[in-house]
Amino acid sequence: MPPSSPSIQDALFRKLETVVNLTSEERKAIERLPAHVRNTGNGETLLREGDRPSQCCLILSGLACRQKFVGNGHRQIMSFHILGDLPDLQSLYLDVMDHEVAMLRSGKVAFISHVAIRELIEQHPRMGAAFGRHTLIDAAIFRAWMVNIGRRSAHSRVAHLLCELVVLARVVGLGKKVIHHLPTQEELGDALGLSIVHINRTMRHLRDEQLIATEGRQLSILDWKGLQRAGEFDPAYLHLKRTVVGG
Amino acid sequence: MPPSSPSIQDALFRKLETVVNLTSEERKAIERLPAHVRNTGNGETLLREGDRPSQCCLILSGLACRQKFVGNGHRQIMSFHILGDLPDLQSLYLDVMDHEVAMLRSGKVAFISHVAIRELIEQHPRMGAAFGRHTLIDAAIFRAWMVNIGRRSAHSRVAHLLCELVVLARVVGLGKKVIHHLPTQEELGDALGLSIVHINRTMRHLRDEQLIATEGRQLSILDWKGLQRAGEFDPAYLHLKRTVVGG
DNA sequence: CGCTGGATTGACACCATTCAATGCCCGTGG
DNA sequence: CCACGGGCATTGAATGGTGTCAATCCAGCG
Numbered sequence A, B: 001m002p003p004s005s006p007s008i009q010d011a012l013f014r015k016l017e018t019v020v021n022l023t024s025e026e027r028k029a030i031e032r033l034p035a036h037v038r039n040t041g042n043g044e045t046l047l048r049e050g051d052r053p054s055q056c057c058l059i060l061s062g063l064a065c066r067q068k069f070v071g072n073g074h075r076q077i078m079s080f081h082i083l084g085d086l087p088d089l090q091s092l093y094l095d096v097m098d099h100e101v102a103m104l105r106s107g108k109v110a111f112i113s114h115v116a117i118r119e120l121i122e123q124h125p126r127m128g129a130a131f132g133r134h135t136l137i138d139a140a141i142f143r144a145w146m147v148n149i150g151r152r153s154a155h156s157r158v159a160h161l162l163c164e165l166v167v168l169a170r171v172v173g174l175g176k177k178v179i180h181h182l183p184t185q186e187e188l189g190d191a192l193g194l195s196i197v198h199i200n201r202t203m204r205h206l207r208d209e210q211l212i213a214t215e216g217r218q219l220s221i222l223d224w225k226g227l228q229r230a231g232e233f234d235p236a237y238l239h240l241k242r243t244v245v246g247g
Numbered sequence C: 001c002g003c004t005g006g007a008t009t010g011a012c013a014c015c016a017t018t019c020a021a022t023g024c025c026c027g028t029g030g
Numbered sequence D: 001c002c003a004c005g006g007g008c009a010t011t012g013a014a015t016g017g018t019g020t021c022a023a024t025c026c027a028g029c030g
Helices: A008-016 A024-031 A114-123 A125-151 A154-171 A185-192 A196-208 A224-231 B008-016 B024-031 B114-123 B125-151 B154-171 B185-192 B196-208 B224-231
Strands: A036-040 A045-047 A055-059 A063-069 A075-081 A100-105 A107-113 A212-215 A218-221 B036-040 B045-047 B055-059 B063-069 B075-081 B100-105 B107-113 B212-215 B218-221
Touching (some): A008 A024, A008 A125, A024 A114, A024 A125, A055 A114, A063 A185, A075 B125, A100 A107, A107 A114, A114 A125, A125 A154, A125 B063, A125 B125, A154 A196, A154 A224, A185 A196, A196 A212, B008 B024, B008 B055, B008 B107, B008 B125, B024 B114, B055 B114, B063 B185, B075 B125, B075 B185, B107 B114, B114 B125, B125 B154, B125 B185, B154 B185, B154 B196, B154 B218, B154 B224, B185 B196, B196 B212
Antiparallel strands (some): A036 A107, A045 A100, A055 A107, A063 A075, A063 A100, A212 A218, B055 B107, B063 B075, B063 B100
16 A cells, blocks of 8 residues: 655654654644645656755655766766655755755655744754754765665665665655665666666566565565675664664 | 874864854864874774764874775775864764774874763854754765766766865865875775776876876876866865855 | 556677786885 | 885786667556
8 A cells, every 4th residue: 555645743753753762842843843735746856956945845755866967968866765754954054955856756745944944943952963863864875875886786786775765664654575666777777876777687686586576666575684685784874763673 | 295284273174164154252162172182093993883982083184084895895985084074073963883984094183072062062053053064065975976986987987086185175275286195096996986997097098188197195187177077077066165166 | 549658678889897917116124 | 235025006808797779568548
């Protein structure tokens, strides 16, 4: 079952609670956050390079990404984002966007003004720390991707990314050992620095090894241990609280 | 002339002022920061995966990097660090290291306790924002490296990295169009996801094109415009203040 | 029912790796 | 003073992992 869209508050809770513990005071403050929710279309660009946003977007459903295009027309996807993610939290402190934020699969997105977030942080400094952690984990994921793209074989690379997507989906309650919003093979290629053809071959290899199975846009993990081994996946870099870590 | 080691305060000033404007109050607070300075050896590892640091390190001279090793023994260097950099600022909020910090070239390093930094931030909230920007720019550089490694040719890749190193060195006053601490070809390879042999060929190509020249561990830019073009280098992602941007 | 987006497959080309050897600079020790 | 060794740069040859090109297939959809 494709997940429905939870409330803004629920989305933020789910994500932030993977990273810090919230007091009831803080939860109430989050519930009071003013936001504007909107349906986004498939492929819609939320933010472009050079934009100076005055609000942050919070993904409620669908699949978003951050991406950049290079001279030869190729694209690099730098992150995937699902329920609870704040792909442009950085715009709070860096005024001009150095990359795009786009929807790969249509879904609901909440927009929260910088002003409101700044007020929240002022009144609840621990929330500032929470967002800080969110940002730092973001950077840790970028580093993991660099290692992946720079130094692993295509086979390992794909396995590693799938492991990450599964863990991050499970952590916000989007299913165990399942990815509902599997990126297309083209998108996976653009995320991993590989061609679509080679992604296809590699995915088939992973299927032949009985590590994964796919049904349309949905992927199931058949052999979690095996997939982790193939991708040399160690979730330490995700810096999840101990209570949410695990198979 | 290889640059000498400035004071801790000077180093921090130089770096932070590329990113924010400091008030005299804030400068004074920085001057009072307690720190322990130490000479580090060539190749010395400052922090290992799994460590839980209680202090941050500030590079005063030499060349540091963040790196990670993968199963097949290969290394990925995720960033280079020079005068004024705080390679493990993240340890303020993420308790356990998910990568190494090591010295590639010996130099002086200052260690400042988390406690002292937290106090500084509490008393001068704008300093918290400054460190926040520092961290976010770090992440922006990771993204730029991902694009570089994932989607550019070896030739472009090397050129782009050299452009970045030149700009970041100049910005803290380490010379114009010159890199004093040029990484070895092996280190460049490990940073760019290329083999040492291919780095060698690519560097020679760049020399043959009259874009760069090398003399031992020092590199000079002969044709800045040309090198930028070769690397598709646009410094926007470094989010420098307008006053420090430029050739 | 034709169209479109995505997945799949085969053949072939090429960029980059690996292996292996050589050269160069420099610090060290006999 | 010179031989030696270590770290780094350089080069050639052979191999191979991925990319490119091109065609086919399939499912969903208007």
